[in-house]
Amino acid sequence: MQQRQSFDIALKELKLKLLRLGGDIQEAIRLSVSAFEAQDADLATQVVQNDRKINVQDHEIEDLCIRLIATQQPVAGDLRKIVAGLRLAMDLERMGDLAVDIAKSTIRLSGQTLLLPIDEIPAMAKLIDEMISEALNAYVNNDVDAAQRLAALDDEVDHRYRKLVEGLFATTSNNPNHATQAMTLAFCGRYLERIGDHATNIGESVIYIISGERSDLN
């Protein structure tokens, strides 16, 4: 039995780096939502500043994947892990950017009294948090079932996003002065909805790693 010890160690390193990035992204999203709910501009600023560290991690993962492709000529399952690793990093990095967008919305709203109903946003955030945990678990445990469960959660997020937008429209039609704030809140909903889509992409990448099959969970 011939081993590719250093390559296997590098693949484990890739997995660990992705999980670390995933954990940091989940934390960034939690903080951005907390800052939004509490209208805490300082906490939101912290999320914006932390994004630089997330980008550094993303670049490290990308560099590792490129190095492994260039030096190890991966094929079959190894190749799928690395290609999916690049996609996972890209999805996670985008999720981090969306957390920053939520934080910037909070900074934009700071000092204003929220005049509109936003109940759907914490509810969406709770579902998103569950989706990220599920996506990372699916990746760690090579769990196709966990990956597939993301589709139903994403449907629920989409449903709540539609409800949020409908509620905001209904309110602003009676109070046109609230349009600017409604737009910012609708964008926050949209950012969360997009985070959910990236979580389903992670699920699709996990299915690709395990089976080599393409899937559509969105």
Add this chain to the structure above:
Amino acid sequence: MAKSMSVRNLNAWYGPQHTLKDISIDLDEKMATAIIGPSGCGKSTFIRCLNRMHETAPYAKVTGEVKLGDENLFDLDPVDVRRVVGMVFQKPNPFPTMSIFDNVAMGLKLGGIRKQSELRERVERALQMAALWNEVKDRLNRPATALSGGQQQRLCIARALAVEPDVLLMDEPASALDPISTMRVEELVEQLKNDYTVVIVTHNMQQAARVADRTAFFLSGELVEFGETTKIFTKPSDSRTEDYITGRFG
């Protein structure tokens, strides 16, 4: 030009050693098929059966059927078989005492072509197909051994092509060459598969992935998996194929 080969229940032995076990495979025309597998898996024996060279080894035996088009190779004269099923070996083996021109012309002369103008035309065509013409056209009478290793290998390919075979067998044709010469041979295979049925044995996974339309994985004399190269290298069906191509055993 370019006939398909159909192999059914091919078994081969060296004395008591059963080196190929019931191989059935279709090698389609105008396609390059790569044969991969660890040392001793039977891949060289397999292609040596395809031009009846296996039988020339002492104590060798072969059973089964190899069809070239509609004809069973084992019903034909072995010399005729080797004219229509050409072979290129791992180490370039030009005739050392002959010129570049004569190396390519020899097979044609043995085939009864005597007219100088026809010989010149066919030698030039073969050298052009082997992507060697531009490098040797001004020194055709120089000894073949004056060429570099990569050029010698392309000369051997030209020699095989000169007699216009239906099938070209290549047994690790680039394993003794430097990376530039290897790339030239691979580019050549890309060209040749438009006109010939090409079967290439290689230890180089990336080479198989680059040049072959289909790939067959042999292990311990058995054909484990055969399919589209892209599928074999991204999503093999058999875990033994995955273990081999990812370097986890071999």
